[in-house]
Amino acid sequence: MTPYIQAEQISKRYADFMLFENISFTIFKDQKVALIAKNGAGKTTLMEILAGNDTPDDGKIIQTKDVRIGYLRQAPDLNPSLTVLEQALQSENPTMQVVRDFEAAIKHNQQNEIERLSARMDELHAWDFDVKVKQILSQLKIDNFDQLVGELSGGQQKRLALANVLVNEPDLLMLDEPTNHLDLEMIEWLENYLEKTNCTLFMVTHDRYFLDRVCNEIIEIDQNQVYSYQGNYSYYLEKRQERIEQQQASTEKAQNLLRTELDWMRRMPKARSHKAKYRVDQFYELKEKAGYKRRDDSIDLNIASSRMGSKILELEHVSKAYGDLKLIEDFTYKFSRFEKVGIVGKNGTGKSTFLNVITGAIQADSGTVEIGQTIKIGYYRQEGIAFRETDKVIDVVKNIAEVIQFEDGNKMTASQLLTRFLFPPETQYNTIDKLSGGERRRLYLCTILMQNPNFLILDEPTNDLDIMTLNVLEDYLAVFDGCVIIVSHDRYFMDKIVDHLFVFNGNGKIKDFPGNYTIYRNSVEEEEKQEKAEAAASAPKAVSEKPKKQSQKLTFNEKREFEQLEQDLDRLEREKASLEKIMNSGELSPEELLQKSQRYSSLTDELDEKELRWLELSEKI
Incomplete structure (x- = not known):
């Protein structure tokens, strides 16, 4: 090698x-x-x-x-x-230099240079190179x-x-x-x-x-x-864990042996032989090995979210366009508790615009966006926030709150919160300009979560975060007691968190896909293969042939939708039974009873709608 x-x-x-x-x-x-x-x-x-x-x-x-x-x-x-x-x-590459000079000669219509450089392009076989450059640019x-x-x-x-x-x-x-x-x-x-x-x-x-x-x-x-x-x-994950376990076992073994050697050191007379001196040297080596402590820092995101009422977020016939560019067209959706939605689509199809319409940063051209009274949105923007380079880390948090009061009644100082986010006290008084890109992102995440949101909107949260922090963030979101919308290019992250996707197909079209990103990509590939196979197999039919009856089998997407419906129906039935029990308890105030009754009504409508669609799909099985 x-x-x-x-x-x-x-x-x-x-x-x-x-x-x-x-x-x-x-x-x-x-x-x-x-x-x-x-x-x-x-x-x-x-x-x-x-x-x-x-x-x-x-x-x-x-x-x-x-x-x-x-x-x-x-x-x-x-x-x-x-x-x-x-x-x-x-580039300093000679072929690249000739291609660059040739493109410049064409741009300025320098005929003599074009002829000279064309010959040079032939010599270096640079024509394919020119095509490749433009091809890679286009692919990006x-x-x-x-x-x-x-x-x-x-x-x-x-x-x-x-x-x-x-x-x-x-x-x-x-x-x-x-x-x-x-x-x-x-x-x-x-x-x-x-x-x-x-x-x-x-x-x-x-x-x-x-x-x-x-x-x-x-x-x-x-x-x-x-x-x-x-x-x-x-x-790597498998072998790394083995290495850590071996290190811990070696440290424990050294600690056990150290007790014996420590007892010998205490009993050893001052006049030591050469052999005893060798054992003394070994003792100090053993002491260093036994004193090894792994700094297994892990960020603690065990932060409770605010209480969530029955009304979450409802979009009715929302549309948004810029001139002839349609980004959102007649989109209607009602969010339920604990939903985790991923957003995918090519750049420029309206993903960020959609988030800004939800949060009110941009007004829709038509339709309504209604946010429940108890909903507290935490919006993690892709561009982050502009920290002042001379500010201290702790000042960033203190500018929001000196003491953080959580929904469960617990309190935490700014310094304690930063420690949970892997900013120990000795680094909290460092200025922002000393932080790495990932540490800035982690600090930004801290400022979002400390406000107790129950509806998280995360626009490219994985940029610059290390894999260890991502693993913890994924575990936090998996049990997060609220709703989540994620825009991310990290496929692993999306697969681990989201229940379904909003697929932005362009021209304002948004499709609700029941499944994570890998399932979505597999369905797209399967549909593409099926379309190619059908196109290849299709041939002109005789006029006398009767058209074949269309297959009634479920498509891939319908299978995923059917599976999702079964999960949704089970979850909604459990919520309905819970509501009935609470409403019949006699312990609710008139205001609480009214709120629960309204949720019960909307829940019944939602169940009827999903049951009807379930019956439609079940007839095809």
Whole structure:
């Protein structure tokens, strides 16, 4: 195996905080390696060191001669005065330079240069390269090649930077959070591209499906040390747990042995032999080993939500358009308790507009949006909030509340809350500019949840969060006693949380799909295969042939809907029985009895509607 880049005993400290210490590893040709660590553990710093943009405090980086590195930063550094195509062609690669000069000659109609460069393009076989550049840009939804880079959104700039790295075809491709700002369709395209490409890969990502399907090695930074796992993400999870258990068993064994050695040390006379001195040295080594304590920090999101009444959120015939661009058309939906909805669709189909209409940030063109009196919305925006860089971490929380009063009556100081979110007291007085991107996101999440919402709207919550925090957030949302709407490109996250999807198909059309994202993608693929098969099998029929009776079997989507209806009917029947018991108890005040009666009425209507649809579908079975 050919080593491309080696890290030998490197260490890096940020102010008084040690990121990693004396770590060593090698990236070999054809490996596809993922780097995993908690936020603030130095993932991006390590990437910058390997790319040659930073230096370690100790140790050295050895790069094999002539290995070309392509590096995608989290925040790409682009030239705002260049066009999209000019930026995509920025490279020291001779072929890329000729393609760039040729495109410039065409743009300025320089006939002599066009002729000269055409010959040069022939020599370098660069015509296919020119096509490939434009193809990758188009696949990343960048179609206006003459648009200035400065006019692009942040997400478009990230995609342009990704295109530039890919078209250069480096030997070693380094990607820092490449899936951020990509929609699900583009993530799946990139996943397939990296699976098939022959380049060596080293990347940081929190997308666990991506890790499973693309990577064949995981490197983890944990407790300032580095651990390597020869396998994908699923293998890593299994072996990581084994490693932790072995470390704990070794520590316990050392602690038991230490008791015996400690007793010997106390009884040992002052005049010790050489053999005794050797045992003394072993004692101190044993003491250090027995004193090992794993800092298994885990964020505590056990925060109660506010009480939720019977009326949640109701949308009636809502429409929204900008000129001829329809984003929402005649959409009606009534949310029920504990619903967890995922939103999927291509960029520009109206997902963010839908969230802004719900929260009142944007007014609908027509229709009504009614929010129940007890509903308290917590809106986690994709763009986050603009922290002042000079503010202290604790001041961010104190500006909202000095003491946080929870629905269950418990109280917590700002400092105690921050500690639960993995900001220990010694870091709470650090300024914002010292936080990593993931730590800022975690702080933002803290400011949302501390307000006790019972209806969470999460727009791309997984961006920049480490996998450990994502696992805890998923567990929290799974038992969250309220409603959740999630827009996310993280397929694993969506699959684990949502019950059903709002699929934004464009032109204002929104479809309610009963199932998670993987089920949805499987249904789309199945329908596409079925359509192709039907198209291939179709042939002109004789006039005398009688049309065959259409099959009455359930489609894939109807099967999913039928299964969802059975779950909904069971849940609604239980709620109805509970309401009847409460209403007949005689313990309710007149106001409470009226409220329960209204819910009982709407519940009965909902049951009738779902039972009717269940009967329709059951006749096809």
